[in-house]
Amino acid sequence: MMPNEIIPHSRPSLSDSDIEAVISVLKAGQLSQGPKVREFENKLASFIGKKEAVAVSSGSAALHLALLALNVKKSDEVIIPSFVCSAVLNAVNYTGATAVLADIDPLTFNMSVGAAKRAITRKTKAIIVPHMFGCPAEIDKLSELGIPLIEDCAQSIGANFKGQRAGSFGRLSVFSFYATKVIAAAEGGMVLSDSEDLISRIKDLREYDNKDNYILRYNYKMTDIQAALGLSQLSFLEKFIERRREIAARYFQEFKNC
Template sequence: MKTKNVSETTRDTYLPYGKQWIDEEDIEAVVKVLKGDYLTTGPAIQAFEQKVAEYVGAKFAVAFSNGTAALHGACFAAGIGNGDEVITTPMTFAASANCVLYQGGTVVFADIDPKTYNIDPNEIANKITKNTKAIIPVDFTGQPVELDKIHELAKKHDLVVIEDAAHAIGAEYKGKKVGSLSDMTMFSFHPVKHVTSGEGGMIVTNNKKYYEKLLQFRSHGITRDTELMQENHGPWYYEMQFLGYNYRMTDFQAALGCSQMDKIDMFVEKRKEIVAKYNQAFQEIPEVITPFQNESGDSSWHLYIIRLNLDDLSVGRKDIFEALQKQNVGVNVHYIPVHLLPFYQGLGYSKGSLPNAEKLYEEIISLPLFPAMTDQDVEDVISIFTQTVKTYSK
């Protein structure tokens, strides 16, 4: 093994893999709400929902306290329950599968396409049974899944498509914004995502029935809509019609989200600029594989995942990862395949059952990617990563 003094470039400060962009306009928007009459569910919620719906081209939007809660709501609205199977990808954060379990459903994992890293429609087709109720495809890293093929399968088997687009606000599929195409689509507003509301999530849909169920679900199953109520005792009256949850977003979170949405195009463009620099720098390095870019989809680039050609390296992924961390480059790994997590192993999911996802997991590293990166930050990542890989090249 070569020396671990791997890079001539050094950083004095730590560069995380992701970070929010907050400016004075964002701060002023939040302060304005804090000085107003509403802190919980107020007018900023509807304003945020309307901004997102209009941006993606959906009729309805419902804000939630976080993306996981939003997925849970979508599973409820889709009618998922005991005995229902839902197909999703193992290459995602656990929430994409957990939301099915919350409703008593069964998670069925379909393997990924080794080229795109997204769920493989052919694998989905192989996993459909008479008990399949829905598909939860994930736009991994911001790259849209093959929606035409997935929607075709859903239509053929009468399935609901809940698109997990936590990574993909601003992405497009065949010229149309992600969020306008599936039965329901979830966006996340965690600080490392494209826009943030601190914590937060949203479901967009064109289906009014789903919309009404989602509104009730996020607020204990309660409605004040007289058209939905069984009785009406007066203007104070409300009905709890099913067991919902307290998944409401606060008004000051929504105010931050509104302000952030005003910058969404700039955020996406900045991400694309950084990715273009990465691709140009890394595409000729034989020890790595740069991300695949699907011609039918325009990624909004939440993550930049580099794949290591381990056969060309004298060390494993862990050594590369640790070397980068020591040089203050905050790399990460996205993700540990969900079926390999101890909880899911305890449910009977087995290692070796999804070979493409498992192989990918062993070879990937996420490099820093966020709009607030300076040109120097990008140059540092390119230099340190390149020198590190070359140091450990066979």
């Protein structure tokens, strides 16, 4: 490896197909939430193995709505790992609940099952389980704790655990399509679930227009522009994952020479 050869930490991989997908939406004139959003929702739900999906404006919005769908409120506690993106902590704080930290496994950087178990109290309403760096957490053992799980798959789309996709185990799962993620749509997120009640609640809270009653709702919609880019990127997912494996292998090889 040459001394001045740099492998970027992150950089979106954009193809001509991605650009054409966005241009087609611009030409169609449907810029906000529309048919491309619904297509993206259906494609990701099918890919992960969940019944339904709701596209939103960001991964943070996805986490927030997932917690609200579980009726997390001020008097509740939500267990999160001690090593994770601050967006997870922010989402808990949005609800007014208390975030309780559980230590991580030093080998996988994922939440320790034992630490999560010790953190449970009578106030525990949910556990947010990120799959760090594409490596799935012990989601089967965490499921046995009897607390609703929200899988955070921001870093793990396409990962598998015991024959199932990451994101197919929890009561809810959330994804991010920020520019640094494997699937980059500039911004955007998604919430997946098999529960019709939870999905209905999330769809209701996602937008505030055209409602018969007033409760606090949000402007968390994804645009068709983002969805078109996300759909195009999703078609290249296996290629993206293979490239990341190649880069990781290069690091491992160079570390041997340190």
